[in-house]
Amino acid sequence: MTSQTDVRLDGAAELRTEREATPGSAGDRRERRRPPEAGPETSYDSYYGRPVLNEPTWQEHDIAGYLFLGGLAGASSTLAAVAELTGRPRLARVGRVAALCALGGSFYSLIHDLGRPERFINMLRVFKVTSPMSVGTWILTAYGPQAVCAGAADLSGRLPGLGRAATVGAGLAGPAVATYTAALICDTAVPAWHEGFREMPFLFAGSAAAAAGGLGMLAAPLSEAGPARRVAMLGAAVECVAATRMERRLGPLAEPLKRSRLLRAGEALSLAGALAGVTVGRRSRIAAVAAGAALLAGSACTRFGIFRAGMESANDPKYTVQWQRRRLS
Secondary structure (H helix, E strand, C coil), X not given: CCCHHHHHHHHHHHXXXXXXXXXCCHHHHHHHHCCHHHCCCCCCCCECCXXXXXXXXXXXHHHHHHHHHHHHHXXXXXXXXXXXXXXXXXXXXXXXXXXXXXXXXXXXXXXXXXXXXXXXXXXXXXXXXXXHHHHHHHHHHHHHHHHHHHHHHHHHCCCHHHHHHHHHXXXXXXXXXXXXXXXXXXXXXXXXXXXXXXCHHHHHHHHHHHHHHHHHHHHCCHHHCHHHHHHHHHHHHHHHHHHHHHHXXXXXXXXXXXXXXXXXXXXXXXXXXXXXHHCHHHCCHHHHHHHHHHHHHHHHHHHHHHHHHHHHHHHCCXXXXXXXXHHHC
């Protein structure tokens, strides 16, 4: 038999339950004020399953192509300067012409991504040391005319003294052209790029050197291709070591890099091309051409693989949330 006291208690419990379930009630406010850590099912892998970062608007064929061609241009100019100073005229011509063509392609890719050519001119209105984009614009401005002058003088056969001076000048600026794009992408919020800032310049430098050395082996005669073979071997080694160190240091954030078939293909092609170049490529013209083509393809795969892995890390929120919590803890 139910007493009057039990009825009152049951009624109070029902009223309390209704108030807590009513939107805007004190009970509901208490639930909203409860910290996220109190919920056992709280997940920090994403923000309601949505990306934390806005998807970059860069197009793969523009930016990845710009990264590859810019590195090839800068390293080719440096290789041309070495060949010029060591008395290898045909290797120097290959480097100068390659730098001229790659520079034109990289400018096209950059301007096509910017949308209007005058945007590049507008970036010359200021010089900001803390901005990789501003510094890179001025590096290209200092390098471009010298590379064009060196290539034009070689192709036309006029003003050889001016062409020689421009070759040396472009060669001095070449390493900055080949590596500043690494600082450019690492200055973004894309997780795989931003956190790889320590190794990325070395990876880009090695990839550029391997590409320039491969082109030198492909187009220059065997008797003059010695510097190209050595540069290709050094570049492939630096590229692979930098990529391995970066993947180990980034830990879980390196998953997009490790899953990239393009990066794996780039490393394999670069190492195989470099080894073939310094062995059978010293005596066989066919082997030298094959090794040079493999090095060029490997460098292109590396740049496109880095680009795709960065896009994957930006679109998956866990690479942003988990990494930030790991740094804070």
